Every structure is written in structure tokens, then in C-alpha cells.
Amino acid sequence: MTTFIGKEVTLIGPRLQVGDQAPNFILTANDLSVKSLKDFGRKKKVISVVPSIDTGICDSQTRRFNQELTADQDTVVITVSVDLPFAQKRWCAAAGLEGAETLSDYYDHAFGKAYGLLMREWNLLARAVFVLDAANRITYLEYLDNVNEHPNYEAALEAVRQL
Template identity: 45%
Template sequence: MMTIDVMRDGVVTFRGRPVTLTGGEVKVGGPAPEFTVLGSDFSPLGLNFAPGAVRILSAVPSLDTEVCDQQTRRFHEEAAALDGVAALAVSVDLPFAQARWCGASGLDRVWTASDHRDLSFGLAYGVVVAQLRLLARAVFVVDPADQLVHVEYVAEIGAHPDYEQALAVARSTLNR
């Protein structure tokens, strides 16, 4: 398990109030950190969940909220339409809850992962909300060489990310 060595105050808000993010900030051009999360069948997943693909890593507080549901649907529907792009939604929801959401979503090719066990993803990408033990809303696009090509920490946890920007970067990364 990673150590909690970086605390970042006021980077994002939750319901208008500043919260503290735990874990270091990642930046475009840097390497995408490795992580280990659990799939809905409790199998371990990491950065290599879709080898050779452009990966959209979508951090959400809980799939059971409206904005998180919409974010997960949007990225998965867009990724399914692009050959060579895969999306992974990561939350601290238990794998049972994620499996239930997947069954109810009506989507295929949906990748969800639970970071509930040791916050490996959240700490590696700097999105653990210390006060809530949830993940802040964020989007990371990783190229096939495991480099970060897009990073967005959404300023208000209840707000939507910039879907168009993340998807434009994913599309342009396919064409490099």
C-alpha cells in the first residue's frame, strides 16, 4: 500500500467547500502511474487493462450518483465507438455495487474498477478526498506508451468534466 505523503488543500471543492486531496498531482507528459484496483469479479486490474490502447481513466466518487452515472456512460459509449480506445471508471464503490450498476446500465464493454481496498489508484493519481474517503472527479488520458496526454482535476466534485477536451485528446492520440 502507498504511503500518504502528499496532501493538497483547496484543489477541488465538494458542495462548494474546499477539500483536501491525498496523493501527488500527475501532469501531462509524465508517466501514467501504475495501480491495482478490483474488477467487478474481484480480479485485479491495473494500467494494462487494455494493452496497446489509448485509455481514458475516469475517476468518480460513486456510480450511484447522477453525474458519475452520466460521466461513466459518456466515456464508455464514446470509447466503444473508437477502435483503439478503452475507458475505465474507477470509484471506491464495492465491486458488488459496480457489478449491479453495470447490469442496470444497459451498456456493453463497460470497464469499472473498485479502489476501495487500498486506494492504489486514488493515491497514485492524487484524487483521494481525505475528508470523505472517496475519489474526486478527474479524467486522465493515457497513450499506448503509458504517458499522460490529458489530465483534468474537476474543480467542483459535483460538476461534469470537459468531455469534449478529453475525447478530442483521445482521438488525436489515436492518429499519432
């Protein structure tokens, strides 16, 4: 069962597993270009999924992964939400993270459906973290049962270090 602001929500899509090939995606970048998983090449990837980047936990989650991992040239942090690209760009500028990869699933929610994260009741994404190896195989994941909690940062960061 997954909850958001104290109420049970229905997640649309399959629940992925460690060892699965991560589904490709087409998402909108801050400059309104489209990006796919393939655009990030053979880097290790942390896909950090948040309901809305401009809220407390989502802000902390985005900052933490970007601050911890930006020095690693072989790793990219991709933050995904349904926030409009304009809002994501504004947040990045205000947070001093202009180089952060924030991508929007606002258009058709295809990412949320493919990753099992679209909350039917809200049309927002549930909180989750996926660590992918260079071949886009999922090596770590965390679907949070309570969307209003922080992910296990240390476990995700350790999963990246192990790659």
C-alpha cells in the first residue's frame, strides 16, 4: 500500500525489480527539448523521482543526490517530476543547481506509467529512487510506501559506489 498525505493512492504501471532493464523514456527538459534514457549514454544513473520539486522533501532529495554525486563524472542524477519544465528551471536557478538534470513527465505521464509511479488520484509521481548501471539495468530501487518520507539516501549512494 502506498500513501500520500495520509491517504491510500493507486499506482498505475508495473512495479519494477532489481535486475530489470530500465524502461526507456521520453521526457521534457527545462529548455523544452526531449530527452530519453539513451541520451545519458553509458553513465551510471540515479533516477530520483519526486511528486513536486518545489516542496520540502522533494527539494531536499534533489539537492542531496546532486550534491553527493556531481563530482563523479561517470554518474548522472536525473530528477523526474510532473512539474512543468519552466517550474523546474526556476527551481534549479533558485537552488543554485543550474546544471541539474530535471525532466518533466507532465505531457503524457508515460514515465510514471512505465515505472509504476503515477498516482491515479493526483496525476503526480510517487517518490522513488532507481540506480542504473552503465547498461541501464536496475541495480537498486526504492519505492516509498509513504510518499511523504525521505528515501534511504545512504543505501542509494552506496549502490552507486558499488558500481
